[in-house]
């Protein structure tokens with residue numbers, strides 16, 4: 001997904017962070033690179049210019065007090081401006097389970113409206129909603145059959161007519177039926193044309209006025225780039241668009257389409273799609289998306305992986321270990337490394353944002369090695385939290401037992417010490433306090449989220465609550 005854009009943006013930021021001194025020329029070079037990356041991603045020039053101006057204003061080096069981390073300020077500013085491009089700050093209408101909501105999908109022909117209606121319905125059905133589908137596309141032969149096929153596949157009721165040619169009549173009939181059946185999410189699929197045509201926009205306006213939907217979603221094919229701007233604006237002028245869905249992110253996606261659609265409608269992207277199958281549909285979070293675009297992980301992703309890879313019993317233990325540095329035994333270290341290995345390098349990469357001294361690049365192969373070494377520890381060693389017991393003879397024995405070099409064991413011990421040192425409750429509390437006071441910019445503008453994550457991680461009760469909310 002957007003590989004080229006991602007590579008270019010991350011490289012621009014990496015170069016800036018690697019510069020010995022961050023001065024005006026480094027900032028300009030970084031912003032020039034970002035400009036080139038976004039233009040290649042087909043983001044309209046005026047939006048790129050606005051982003052650059054805003055970053056220059058908010059990360060003005062001349063106004064920054066000495067001692068402040070300019071790299072972080074600049075990175076955070078770029079992050080937040082990219083987020084603003086994808087989220088104008090006004091949330092979209094969110095349907096509520098159990099109350100009837102009508103959602104209408106609009107867009108040009110072939111953007112994926114019919115498929116998306118079914119995906120949207122299926123997504124909500126899995127969460128306990130009672131959705132229903134109406135085919136108000138009386139223009140394209142086969143539209144009703146297509147909707148019917150998807151609806152039958154996932155057992156969602158649908159309504160359409162093969163004889164009525166007025167889309168408004170069909171939509172009103174469908175609405176009457178599904179409101180009577182107490183369906184809480186009624187989805188209207190509309191017709192498209194190959195280009196913006198007066199007739200299509202007029203049809204949408206009439207449908208909108210007759211059905212009075214709670215939400216109109218504009219669909220954009222991610223491969224079209226900045227041409228999305230005019231399309232989105234034309235639809236917005238005819239109907240009150242409230243949200244954007246970007247389809248076909250699995251193809252030749254360009255960031256420009258999504259960004260243009262948001263700019264033209266002043267509405268947020270609410271879902272993205274990355275495949276034809278009905279489950280290739282995910283809720284969109286601008287911060288998480290920009291994090292990925294800049295090669296970072298969002299805390300929500302971390303928490304999700306944590307939930308997916310660690311059993312409920314283990315979660316409480318692991319949270320306890322994170323705040324138990326005073327008694328951070330080798331056995332606990334073994335458990336932390338084991339879980340981190342399961343989750344991938346994500347966990348420690350987040351921790352490294354807060355504790356830059358923790359060993360860089362503990363890759364999965366390295367973690368696997370550390371785990372093999374831990375198998376060579378005696379139970380006395382495993383239950384100890386004193387690294388000084390690891391005398392030379394023990395280190396040699398562990399190296400031999402695990403087929404490693406003495407130097408590798410030393411590295412593992414160093415890693416153990418860093419984690420033990422980091423995991424004390426005092427340190428965790430200090431960290432969250434510092435973040436909350438904004439004294440420790442945590443990168444990518446997500447200090448609040450990180451703080452919450454650490455609060456949750458540092459209390460098993462908090463984690464349990466979070467999990468129960470999620471289930």
Ligand SMILES: Nc1nc2c(ncn2[C@@H]2O[C@H](COP(=O)(O)OP(=O)(O)OP(=O)(O)O)[C@@H](O)[C@H]2O)c(=O)[nH]1
Nearest residue numbers: 109110111112113114115192247248273274275276
């Ligand atoms: N690769 C890919 N294909 C998709 C995605 N979403 C939809 N499609 C495909 O795009 C094509 C057009 O989708 P439709 O749902 O028929 O589009 P539409 O907007 O309803 O078209 P009209 O009814 O003619 O306006 C179909 O072949 C879909 O399977 C996606 O996320 N990725």
